[in-house]
Amino acid sequence: MFGGYSLSHGPLNDIRLFDTKNLTWMQVTIESTPDAKMPTGRYFHGADIVHTQTIFIYGGLTKKQKNYSNRTLDDFWQFDIQNQRWSEIEKKYIWPPAVSGHTLTYHKAQDSLILIGGVSPQGGFLNLVWEYRLEKEHWQPLNIKGMGPAGIFGHTTVYHSQSNNLFVFGGVVYTKRQSMVTNNLYMLNYETKTWTELNSLDPSISWPRPRVFHSAVTTDDYMLLMGGRMYPWNITDTFYAYSYNCNQWINLMDDATTKVGPYPRQTYAQAMTVEPDGDAVYVIGGWGLDSQSSVLRIELPVDLCNLWPRKRACLAVSGCGYCANKVNEEVRSQQCHANTKECPLDPILNSSRVTNQGRICSAYTSSNCTMMQDCGSCLQTSSCTWCQGACTSNTTQCSVPQLKCQSNRCIATDCIQCHQIPGCDWNYSKRECIPNLQDEEANSVSVCPQPCINYSTCSSCLEVPDCRWSTQLDECISASYQDIYCAGGVCGLVLESEDRQYCPEPCNSFTQCSSCLRHAHCGWCAAPGDRGEGVCAEGSSERPMAGTCNNIYYESSRKLLDDDRNPPDPEDIEAVSSYLNDLNVSYSWHYVKCPPENECLNGHHSCAEESEICVDLDDGFECRCGAGYKAGANGCEPVCPLGCVRGQCIQPNKCQCDFGYVGANCSIQCQCNGHANCEGPDKLDKCLLCHNNTMV
Structure with a gap:
């Protein structure tokens, strides 16, 4: 087990080994050499094991650094289990973006790693699928067809070797112009590079509720799903098995299931693994009411149908059959079993065998074609066809059946992603990417709103829709990825747009001494002279917190000159350059009272x-x-010497007259019966626009 987040230690980067026989943990000692390197501590990264010999990890979240934009990582590492050695894979050619909340899954048939989904403050939702070919040692984006997720994070992905498909479940997706927690199950066929949404093939009420940060593993016949963050939490909704053969979810925590031992606790973001023979599943750690450090072992029968001993419950599960030995009318023994196998009961003397094959299922078929909303899922089903924008049964007459789906190239979750696709434009009112038939070139991303992470102050952050301010990180974050970015309470109090009055602005956001000293934790590093120049910085009555005033002003000056987003004025450049070239200038610290300055000259x-x-x-x-x-x-109010009899003085010697009055002091009434203004004092009967349903 690698990495994770500890409430006492923060992001972790150690590797621990769990002995399943002795039920003990052991920390793996990493080979130490002068040139040895290790990945930084992280959580919500993607990881998988290859050939039972090498662990690969990509990306994830780490602790806040000096540069606020690098909490999300884009580094790629491999760990040699036998030699206990880390090595970082060098970036070359094209490379996936910095990302967290994604999945990294080993595709055995292709001997490659598949990266799906994830999110980052700079790039938003990741809407590409990436593949790392182990033999060629390089990344490449895959061109995927079908109605897959436009963006997704906090999901799970498993590779089912028997069908050669990848299965993606749950998480937070970008759909219907917003991010939302989902219970969608997608199948990605590698050979055809096609997504299929399996929910539409079986509109059953037995599907798990929407969840995020759950865990999943696979056996030959089932995908096992555990926990996750869901609302409201219920113990009966924590453990599921998905049957690949039947495209059906099986609730392993319902009342009819035989269960022994302690139940799973409320937890999410836990690790999960399965023994090679599939007999036992291990659930490790996670967050619940607090951080968990427990290991839960779940033993499962080879045939999951054995979990339902009673006939009625057994036959309610697709793929399960029932058999019993009866003597007269008395049931002496009974068994629920996979209906692809023979009854496992031994015969009893003088007994009769009762069998019921139950429901035979076939994978990825639907009895109701009209339930499917997308062309890809429809054409994946042998009994359905896509006709005039809708899915219908093959038995329905269709004049021009569509044999191939038209791909939608304009799939993006934000303006920047959309404008990087040629021929696509971002519709702000609909919040979706649409084809732009008039321009086949990519639009400029400069017209798009900046990502939330680019706003450096609380007040500027909260003026932008969907942006929120983390008081703990001093960082602007998007509401769309707040769940993952702030997991474990690392963001502290998060302010929204209606909380602007509570913004804890950093000291360096104040440009005048008077506003700086209004905040108890701030002081003023003043430049010589009376121009009021200086820098507001954190400190006490004795000195600044970060070094001397000269050091603070030097760093502030360098940042001003290097700021590409807000280029400084020529006068500022001249003043800063003069300071940087004159190191004899001395700056003074002021914590209680501002130094003298001529506010009238400097504009303060x-x-x-x-x-x-x-x-x-x-x-x-x-x-x-x-x-x-x-x-x-x-x-100070304007003065009109003659007064404004029927009006208001708005500027010196200028009155704004009430309706129907004119003159220098608004004392003359128009001759328009009170229904219009007139042209002037000498044209009182020349009425302008008539009101109150009147006319000249």
């Missing part, structure tokens, strides 16, 4: 430009009313 005053004049004082400044203005209840 709050005087109204039209009505007030700024006057510099020894301590601060004063706003005095300018010519044509006088002090009033609402500040």
Whole structure:
């Protein structure tokens, strides 16, 4: 077991071995050499084991670094189990993006690793499927057809070698213009590179409820599903088996199932593995009411039908048959078994054998073609055909049956992804990517809103729809991936758009000393002179928290010059360059009171430009009313010497007259019967636009 998240240690990067015979853990000692490297601690990464000899891991989340954008990783590692040695796979050619919440699954037939889904603050939902060919040692994106997930994370993927298909279940998907937790089951056929949504083939009410951060493993006949975050949680909805042969889910926690021992606890993001012979499943760790450090062993019969000893419950499960030995009318022995096998009961003397084959199932078929909403799933079903935009039965007359599905190339979950696809445009009102028939070139991504992660202050972050502010990380995050990014409470209090008044702005967001010192944890590193230049930084009454004021101002100046998103003004460039070239400049620390400055010259005053004049004082400044203005209840108010009899003074010597009045002081009434304004004092009967259903 590699990595994970500990509430006491944060992201982990150790490898531990669990002895299934002695039921003990052992930490694996990594070979240490001068040039040895190890992956950084991480969680929500993708991992799988290949040839029982090598563990591969890709991406994941790590702890916050100085650069806020690198919590999501894009590194690729392999661990040699026999030699106990890590090695990082060098980036070359094309490479998947930084991502977390994805799956990395070994495809045995192709001897390759398949990366599906995931999310990142910069790239949003990952909507490509990537393959890493172990022999060629390079990544390549796969061109997948069909109605698969446009974007997905927190799901599970298993490879079923008998059918050579990959099965993806649950997670958070981007659908219907929003992200939502789902219980969709997708099948990815590698040979045809086609998605099929299996829910539409069996609209049964027995499907598991939507969930995210669950776990799954596979046997020859079943995919076993455990736990996950779901609302509301119920013990009867925690453990399922999916029958590949029947395309049917089986609830292993229902009342009719024979169960012995402790039940699974409420948990999500747990690890899960199955013994090679499929006799036992191990569930490790996870989050629940707190972080879990337990190991749960679940033993299963070779034939899952054995879990239903009673006839009625047995025959309710597709693929299960029932047999019994009877003496007269008394049942002496009975057994539920897979209906592809003979009854396993030994005969009893003078008994009669009773058998019921139950429901015989065939994989990926549907009795109701009209339930399927997409062409790909429809044509995957032998009894259905796609006709005029709908799925119908083969027995239905169709003048022009469609033998091949048209692919939708405009599949994206956000504007930036959409505008990178030639011929596609992002519809903001519908929040979806649509074909742009007028322009086959890719649109510029510069017209798209920036990702939430690009906003560096709380106030600017919360002005953007779907963006939220993490007070613990001091980071702007998207509501679409908050579930994974903040799992375990690492984000602390998360503010939404209606919480703007509670924004804990960082000290460096304040550009004036007066606003800086209003915050108890901030102080001002002042430049020489009275221009009010300086940097707001965290500190105490004695000194800044991070070094000296000179160091702080130097770092701030370098960031200003290197900021490509907000290029500085030429005057700022000249001032900063002058400082960087003159290392003899000394900056002073001010925590209680601002140093003297001329606010009237540097623009750090709050005087109204039209009505007030700024006057510099020894301590601060004063706003005095300018010519044509006088002090009033609402500040400096304009003066009209003649007054405004039927109107309001809006500027010095300028009245805004009420409806139906004109003149320099609004004292003359128009001759329009009170239904219109007139052209002026000398044209009182020249009425303008008439109101109140009147006319001239």
